[in-house]
Amino acid sequence: MALMYRDNNRRPLRAYRRSLETSFSIEGDPDPMDLILPDADGFEQEVIRYDRQTGHNSEILAALRLLVPDVSNPQTLNSILRIICELSPQRSLGHRRCTPVPARSRDLAAGRGPCP
Numbered sequence: 001m002a003l004m005y006r007d008n009n010r011r012p013l014r015a016y017r018r019s020l021e022t023s024f025s026i027e028g029d030p031d032p033m034d035l036i037l038p039d040a041d042g043f044e045q046e047v048i049r050y051d052r053q054t055g056h057n058s059e060i061l062a063a064l065r066l067l068v069p070d071v072s073n074p075q076t077l078n079s080i081l082r083i084i085c086e087l088s089p090q091r092s093l094g095h096r097r098c099t100p101v102p103a104r105s106r107d108l109a110a111g112r113g114p115c116p
Helices: 002-008 032-036 055-070 074-087 103-109
Strands: 015-023 043-051
Touching: 002 074, 032 043, 055 074
Parallel strands: none
Antiparallel strands: 015 043
16 A cells, blocks of 8 residues: 555655645735625635645545554554555545545556556
8 A cells, every 4th residue: 555655656646635724924806895804813714725734645544544553664664654644634534425436546546556
């Protein structure tokens, strides 16, 4: 699993997600009333992020955390711990519906690896 991750880490699984954030940095088009009367914490804005917090990465992270106690090879353990650090933090899995792997990552999910 660590070798597969290392072979494909140049093309990480990412997804767009919307979040409601409050800060003083303005992203996008703010509401004019918010500019006049901001909250104490800043402006409330809906932000679209393209990041690694996906359900697929969350499942990979959960699987790696299950493997850690059973790995005895120090080099393999080091590789797994490095991947855990790279993928953390993730949202909890919870009850999510099955979402397809994005088209740009289908080769990776099928185990075909990067294109030659």
